[in-house]
Amino acid sequence: MCIYSFPPFLTIALTGTPGTGKTQVSRLLEKDGYSVLHLTEFISEHNISVERDQERDCNVVDMDGLEKAVSKFQDKIRAGFEKKIKEMNFSDEDFLRYTKDPKNLPVLVVESHMAHCLCDLAIVLRSHPAVLKERLDARGYSEKKVHENVLSESIDVILCDCYDYCRRVYEIDNSFLKLSETASCVKEIIHALYEDEFLKFKSYISKTGEDNSINSHEKQINLILEPASGLTIVEEEGVVIYESEYDDSVDETNPILMKYVPGKNDWSNLID
Numbered sequence: 001m002c003i004y005s006f007p008p009f010l011t012i013a014l015t016g017t018p019g020t021g022k023t024q025v026s027r028l029l030e031k032d033g034y035s036v037l038h039l040t041e042f043i044s045e046h047n048i049s050v051e052r053d054q055e056r057d058c059n060v061v062d063m064d065g066l067e068k069a070v071s072k073f074q075d076k077i078r079a080g081f082e083k084k085i086k087e088m089n090f091s092d093e094d095f096l097r098y099t100k101d102p103k104n105l106p107v108l109v110v111e112s113h114m115a116h117c118l119c120d121l122a123i124v125l126r127s128h129p130a131v132l133k134e135r136l137d138a139r140g141y142s143e144k145k146v147h148e149n150v151l152s153e154s155i156d157v158i159l160c161d162c163y164d165y166c167r168r169v170y171e172i173d174n175s176f177l178k179l180s181e182t183a184s185c186v187k188e189i190i191h192a193l194y195e196d197e198f199l200k201f202k203s204y205i206s207k208t209g210e211d212n213s214i215n216s217h218e219k220q221i222n223l224i225l226e227p228a229s230g231l232t233i234v235e236e237e238g239v240v241i242y243e244s245e246y247d248d249s250v251d252e253t254n255p256i257l258m259k260y261v262p263g264k265n266d267w268s269n270l271i272d
C-alpha cells in the first residue's frame, strides 16, 4: 500500500543487473539537476549492511533498516519540494511547465539493482547478455560472478522482480546506445511518467469531490492506490484518506511510455 499526496512526489527506481549502466546514467541525471539517491553509497554511509556474503562476493543488507532510512530521506527531499511549490501560485499548466526543469521536478530517482524493492515505479536498464559479459569481464569480476549476472539478465530476473514489487515498469535496452542516449531515454520516461501520474491523481481527486487545483489544499490529500474497486473514504488518525482504484495492467496511452513498455527483450534462447 502506498500513500500519495497531490501534487505527487514520485520515487522512481533506476534498476537493472550489475553492469547495465545504472551508476553512470544516474551520474548524468544528477549533473542535469535531478534528485538521485545512490543506494549502495547510502547503505555504507548509514551502516545498513549486516554481513558480507563471501561466496557471492557481496554485502547482505538489512532491508527493514534500509526501508526506514530511505523513507526518512525521501520525506526530507519531499518536504523541500512541497515548501517551494506552496510558495508559488500555480495553474496546472504553469506547474507542469515548471517541473520540466529537473531541479523543480518532485521526483527522487533511487539507483541500485534493488531499488525496485523500495519504489512502486521502476525503470529497468537492460543490456544484451554478450554486451553485459564484456562489461563485467572488464570490471575484473570472477568468472562465477560474471556468469551469475549474465544468466540473471538472460532470464529477466530483475524485470520479473519489478513486476512483483512495482505498479508501473519500463525497460530500456541500452546494448547499442551511448551512455548519453540511455540517459535521454531515462529522462524521457521520468517526465512522461510525472505528467501522467499528475493527471491521474488529479482525476482521482475530482472523484472525491474535493477541489483538485494545486494550491487549493491547506492540508495534504492522501490517496491510497491499490487494486480496489470503487472509491472509499477512510479516516486514519484524523487524516482523511481516499482509497481509489487503479488499473495495474499494462495499459499505456502516453506515446512515450508506450515506447518503453517491457517484454520486448527475449534473450532466453541464449541460455546453454
Ligand SMILES: Nc1ncnc2c1ncn2[C@@H]1O[C@H](COP(=O)(O)OP(=O)(O)O)[C@@H](O)[C@H]1O
Pocket (backbone or CB within 6 Å): 016, 017, 018, 019, 020, 021, 022, 023, 024, 025, 135, 174, 175, 176, 177, 178, 179, 180, 182
Ligand atoms: N549505453 C550505455 N549505457 C550504460 N552503460 C554503458 C553504456 N555503454 C557502455 N556502458 C558502460 O557500462 C558500464 C556500466 O557500469 P555501471 O554504470 O557501473 O553499471 P551498474 O551501476 O549498473 O553496475 C560502464 O563502464 C559504462 O561506461
